[in-house]
Amino acid sequence: MSGRAALASDLLLEGLNPSQAAAAAHGSGPLLIIAGAGTGKTATLAHRVAHLIASGTPPGRILLLTFTRRAAGEMLRRVESLLRAPHGAGANGSVPGATAQAPTKVWGGTFHAVGVRLLRLHGRSIGLDPGFTILDRYDSEDLMNLVRTELGLSSRERRFPQKGTCLDIYSRCTNTGDRLDSVLETAFPWCREHADDLRALFGGYVDRKAEQSVLDYDDILLFLRGLLRDPLAGPAVRARFDCVLVDEYQDTNAIQAEIVRLLRPDGTGITVVGDDAQSIYSFRAATVRNILDFPLEHPEATVVTLEQNYRSTAPLLEVSNRVIAQAGERYEKSLWSTKEEGAPPALVLCLDEDEQTDFVVETVLEQRESGLPLRRQAVLFRAGHHSLALELELDRRNIPYAKYGGLKFVEMAHVKDLVAFLRLAENPRDILAGTRVLLLLPGVGPARARELLSLATPSADEAGPGPFAGWSEQRPPTASAASWPALVALMNDLAGPDPGELSTQIHRIRSVYAPLLERAYDNAAARLRDLEQLEHLAAGFSDRTQFLSELTLDPPSYTGDYAGPPYLDEDYLILSTMHSAKGLEWDAVYVINAADGNIPSDMATGSPEEIDEELRLFYVALTRAKEWLYVCCPLRYYPVPRRPTDTHGYAQLTRFISPEVRPYFVERLARPGADGEATLGPGARMETGGVAEIRRRLKESW
DNA sequence: CTACCGGAACTTTTT
């Protein structure tokens, strides 16, 4: 590094605390940054990238792996502004060495997005067709179901696991590398008896993916690892990068860790950042061992711990620290804040879900009255459907909101339909996309679709007839005689040498699809508007291949608003699952349904490890708040009915707010009763009663 | 071979 560059780098570190600066300016040895919640992790990482560029690393040789594309984008924006900022160094007021190459050249994105990019570039050298299309979760389930039906596993005396469960088991096997038997034993004991059938099923699933030239999420990681392991291709890919930075390292799985290892075998240039206390993806085979064992794997590694929290006030931090202290193994750290003053966290006890909804809506509006915009407030919950009642009320009151997690825009049936046209054109062997398109036609069922798809083959030479040329001679079922010629013409054009602009392609699909949509679904008008939205979305992409990849790897989240995602300049309330809230922060946070059964989820209380993960998830939710934190727990809730006979159960406050933690909250009733404060203690399940009865119980039972 | 109807079983988090 030149003297001037060194000076510039020093200037880049302005505003960082000593630990952050040490991490940002660290040399080339392996580096582990343990970054507690709200400790300026993003800033540190951005400064580190800027520092690397300023000290001479070409941006294109830096690989920044993040958990979402949004995180990567945010990080690179900050890098850019750091390098642009007038630090007084350099002739033109910016950092030397930085101006020539834009930081946007940095390879940034999720493991999956980067994997796809590298596989399209280098895949051929390990025998992978670079024209592959990508299956999302639902496509993968459908393909699994197809094979399951073929093998006659659907109709059995002993009920065979559902497609989603099958895919979970498969995915767990591939991502952990464990044998099927041990996976079944530890994670899916109720499926043990089907071990042999599952093996056959998975074999078929793998074959079908290969035939169709499609990759599921797991394949992307698997093939990327294969690429890096390959004696010829591996070195070529490795040679691209000098530095690999991995964010949210606590949520990586064994394959991802190996990919990092293979990218930088000697450990130099590796930076991993994370917080073991926020590991919340073990259901996806992420293992906290990656971060805990990093110093063992790299004995020469430098470990920097960030403990000063810049996000939350001391009272909020206090309660979060107490909550996470209940967890098992972790790096000991205690977050501290200089923001001493602040409102204490509130524990809000509600009679039922309606009262909780009212409380949240009223408080959100009060906060807005006193100057806090909606978008700086967020409601967090364990499962996507926990926000349903709230969404209804927000709709009723015309309060705009955006929901993260749960059903996504691209997962809605009509959007998937339209995308299937594009996918089929892109990859005529993609049976799932093809079946989806053909089944839209009245009179066409699975059998006819299969027959038609066997006629469609990718044409070997450019000049030859298109892949769907054979369809022109097919006589359509009388019911869809009208739409058939248009569909054939459309597909031939889309798959032809000159399909036109992407948004034009979508426009053409819409005109063929609209009548089919109207036949197949109700509220066609709203759905057609969504498709218009999709066409607008596509305008930002020049390339169909890229559009399809990004759509499945990083789908835009769907909002509750019929008109599609809210415009960026509008104010709207944030609704999010706790998982999707990772890495984000808001001034006011409302955690709803903080009852045992919801958090921890009833589905995840099988083992102490699972419960620990739920605890960390709760911790993640609490630590999103900067100023105000409300934890709401409805005493009674109805959407439980296992049987139609019992209408509702009584909830207990989440076990994570234990008697030791509880005093750090200020307790209040959502709708203060006539006789003021209630005395609250641990609850018990009870039989139902009238409102008066419930109110009475409320006072005794907490 | 497709379209439709009735009964039975299930119901988290996501790249």
Place this chain on the structure above:
DNA sequence: GTTCCGGTAG
């Protein structure tokens, strides 16, 4: 409330 399976009518 939903999805999934098997049976039956056209």
